[in-house]
């Protein structure tokens with residue numbers, strides 16, 4: 001989804017970059033429009049570099065300016081196109097001046113013109129001197145805007161840039177991003193859920209300096225942790241070694257080996273309402289771990305012992321209502337192997353990755369997968385992992401909905417013979433075609 005960030009003046013314009021980053025962490029596409037006074041505080045180039053888009057700074061085309069640093073808008077009706085492009089407009093920081101202009105319908109620059117032209121939700125995050133904030137004119141303008149449906153993200157209280165103390169500080173960027181998500185309808189649909197996520201690739205020691213590992217970076221699991229948290233879940237992230245920073249506020253449990261991951265998962269799984277096992281867990285570990293560094297003495301044979309299958313154990317110990325989602329890394333026959341794994345492990349769903357495809361999967365920022373349940377196969381075409389995380393969670397949330405009847409339509413025609421009872425029908429061991437080639441209507 002797409003968000004236009006309006007940056008108006010004041011020292012808080014510096015914090016707008018953090019707002020942009022917070023929105024991007026939520027997998028939102030962001031563009032920026034700056035008022036003239038905002039440009040006195042921050043270079044448009046900062047935002048252009050952050051978003052990879054030209055920053056809109058003017059209603060009228062400019063000449064002789066670089067594509068990245070200024071608007072260089074092609075036409076003076078671009079604000080209409082941008083107004084239609086945006087799924088939400090958020091102004092952060094919003095000065096007293098911009099609030100007054102919005103309230104009175106003035107349209108003398110790009111931001112104010114776009115405000116009048118957009119039908120998308122509008123949010124304003126005011127930041128200003130406490131006396132300006134408390135002035136009856138500002139409060140009256142805010143009241144007018146609220147009555148017209150503009151969402152006001154109240155400023156915080158504290159020491160202000162002007163030296164005074166009181167309300168007027170720009171709200172926290174994460175808070176602003178959450179308000180935007182709510183306005184977009186991406187609300188807290190995982191509120192109340194405790195999500196246990198495993199991530200990264202486990203390591204099995206061979207000697208004090210060497211280990212058997214795999215190419216997993218943890219990016220998919222960390223993206224899932226961030227997405228689940230932003231949708232209101234409490235997240236416990238059990239992570240094998242990874243270079244990534246965990247999302248703020250999620251509980252991180254660091255492990256190294258498959259055995260440690262098993263212990264961590266089993267000790268925390270009773271708290272979880274949803275378990276997502278995206279870690280690449282070693283299937284084997286060396287039977288002996290040398291105390292000292294192994295010396296090169298010619299050919300060497302290492303005996304490997306199987307590790308415990310953590311996912312299978314989680315399924316055996318599951319409590320009622322607990323959803324369990326596995327991952328499958330496959331290099332061939334993805335759907336057949338994925339379906340077999342789903343049935344063998346007894347999970348509610350499995351995300352099948354084709355790890356042989358270049359540019360996606362292990363250690364990449366992108367992924368392409370199929371979300372398999374016992375009765376459906378949903379194609380998740382190649383996309384950034386953070387977007388994929390939300391798509392996976394969309395499907396997981398869907399599993400919680402009552403599913404009494406799936407009516408399959410061939411083309412656009414319904415056919416009574418194709419009615420499938422998705423609960424009473426035994427698992428079909430055959431491979432279902434991807435859902436994109438079928439058409440289903442759910443009757444609850």
Ligand code: CTP
Nearest residue numbers: 277279281282307308309310311326327328329
């Ligand atoms: N898994 C696990 N414990 C293991 C191995 C895998 O919990 N010892 C989990 C992974 O986290 C993943 C799922 O099982 O959610 C499938 O992992 P994958 O490596 O694709 O399959 P394996 O079960 O290891 O089967 P194989 O390697 O034979 O394909």
